[in-house]
Amino acid sequence: MLTIGDLLPDPRTGARPSENNRVRALSALARRAEQAGLDVFALGEHHNPPFVTSSGSTLLAYIAAVTSRIVLCTGSTLITTNDPVRIAEEFATLQHLAPGRVELILGRGNTEAVYPWFGKKAEDGVELAAENYALLHRLWREEEVDWDGRFRTPLRGFTSVPRPLDGSPPPVWHGCVRQTETAENAARYGDGFFISNLFIPMDHFEPLVELYRRRYEEHGHGRAEDAVVGVGGQVFIRQRSQDAVEEFRPYFHNTPVYREQTSLERVVETTALSVGSPQQVIDKTLTFRERYGDYRRQLFSLDLGGIPLDTALEQVDLLGEHVLPVLRRETASGQTGAKLVG
Template structure:
């Protein structure tokens, strides 16, 4: 199994935006230091998030790291001009040395949809159209194209050409079959959100993905699934983990109620039992991930990287415990395909005449 850490860069008034961005970069450096496989930055264009520009944040992280793969989680293509998105991410691909992977999706949030004039009626069609153009721009030197939501292209050359000529693009999946269908059609991997609800609706979408994958003529063995987790805190005993995490969980529930959002798991015990939240001893967390794997068949898993109320010492100790006692068991129990190797950068003199 492979392990990512992700952040949506949620922000409150306890820290300035500058401090919050610095914290994100420090967490990415820590994730690489501890041996995580990837670091992801989400994209949101509304409060309480500061993640409106993942390529900028990831470019800074690329300069501070050397090994860890860099993910978007997700790139909201339904809101973006795919030409501009391509330019940003092709540039980031070079700056990161070919460590980039994308997770794309339509995005969530009414405020950001209004900001970009996207409607419920057209959001999925925008996502599909933007993805299919983005995919062509990445693979083809020149593109002629016509669609509904941006001006047409005629023999367009968009630069820079990417360092990775074939990039792996995951499709984020939460509640709808549209993203599942798009992933299966193009032979792309699926990343299940697996955060806000019990496992059943997510497992049903993953099952549908595998069915549609075969329908579109792909080898069932090639289907690739990732899944998120709603939170993480491990300690030596379950009693210690629960006691430490309870005020964090209770604060999260209180925030949801203040915002008028549904509370699916009202107590910490309920969340540990029915949600993907990982709180407990190392063995309890291993057992829970293995149970989820039986339903989802995922090879890649993400953990939220933000401290979310933990002290810096608690935060680091929990991540160190994950890598020391949890990750090695899961890596051994759940085989996973390697991430693509970063390509070698071409020589500065390549292509020059003698």
């Protein structure tokens, strides 16, 4: 499951949760996701209203304490405005608290106003992402680091502590919306490539995935078809498709990522959004392999747009009971070794 932790009133009732209720709801969703058999809980980072997810490592550390199995992932960590030293420290610490359950999706962030709040410039976003990740990559793999870069103070003989658990850095995915540089960076390091396709037509991502797969192989990490691709999306499920569409429509128009769109039907047709019966969600999700090839992770957003906690929990249960078993069975011949669904 993927959540960006938006704090919005329910458009159907006008009820608005408090910040405290919304933050605690994220923990409740993670616990229910684990109980329902989902493999991953991913938490997006935002520093501006209407979101409550400014401190992902804190939230995931709490969730680690109330769960036992589910993978704790960021979705995403802002590699542009966060200090790579702090990222290295915080998520290595989380590894020690939740062994084998910590992963990161790194992203540039799509809110330009955030950059100056952290002393950065939005126009430097691509270069910041590349330089900061180069440092983060070294901090987790080298005991002492000497570093000179354009965007931060130099380091001399610096050791990031604690060290990654058992010497193994957390797995990293590079989240992409538009930039070919993101695909190239993921391929260069042999990391995962996660397409953040919540609101952009799926056609847009096909050449990016193709580029990543080709460059992954050219960089010597393995065959293009074995490259580590992840796919996002949103679902809203009811047993009858008409009920799903009727109930979800107000949330669609209330959701930040869809507010520029005028037609729910058009967005369902062109993007990864699925609204309908369990079978409709299954059928659409299975088409993603036709576009992107076999891939290793599928994350679903279930709580955007002011969807209340009770409804979001129902969505988790419907996904776990009716959709995930079929998806796992139907994709069992693909990259099953690392396939995680959430």
